[in-house]
Amino acid sequence: MKASDADILIVPGYTNSGPEHWQTRWQSRLQTARRVEQAEWSKPVREDWVARIVEEVNAATRPVVIVAHSLGVPTAIHAIPHFRKKVAGAFLVAPPDVTNPEIRPKHLMTFGPYPRDPLPFPSLTIASRNDPFGSYDHADDISNAWGSLLIDAGESGHINAESGHGPWPEGTMVFAQFLAKLKL
Numbered sequence: 001m002k003a004s005d006a007d008i009l010i011v012p013g014y015t016n017s018g019p020e021h022w023q024t025r026w027q028s029r030l031q032t033a034r035r036v037e038q039a040e041w042s043k044p045v046r047e048d049w050v051a052r053i054v055e056e057v058n059a060a061t062r063p064v065v066i067v068a069h070s071l072g073v074p075t076a077i078h079a080i081p082h083f084r085k086k087v088a089g090a091f092l093v094a095p096p097d098v099t100n101p102e103i104r105p106k107h108l109m110t111f112g113p114y115p116r117d118p119l120p121f122p123s124l125t126i127a128s129r130n131d132p133f134g135s136y137d138h139a140d141d142i143s144n145a146w147g148s149l150l151i152d153a154g155e156s157g158h159i160n161a162e163s164g165h166g167p168w169p170e171g172t173m174v175f176a177q178f179l180a181k182l183k184l
Contacts, residue, residue, distance in 0.1 A: 013070025063088035096133035
């Protein structure tokens, strides 16, 4: 599959992805990419966030590829049972541990726990060994439950602009390889 064959849905996390974030950069370079906009980025409500991604997936005109970061990951996972259109795959980056009582702000815990059912489409999860919002062991556990290929990003923080992943060329290459393996 090529990027032009899919509706690429960018699903940011808590407070959105700023102008230097790799998601924003990808969105500007991929002609079929669009962001799932949320009404409230700083006080997320799980039901509202899930409803927005469901709307976007069900409005798609091509197979969907989800590109989720941080709180966008549990949002996408919780939305799966409501999808009526084909999702070709999901690229899941830096999944937070939304059951960890140490997570801040605390209301992010309302996005947990993650469903543990195998995902009905191919997926790839990228996790860091020192992500302050989720341990690598947590990412390993949930990606195993989902049947998702887990890629170890090493000591990469939260894989966002603040951790030095604005351009994120390695992510671009992995995403291109992932897309190439997806079927229409």
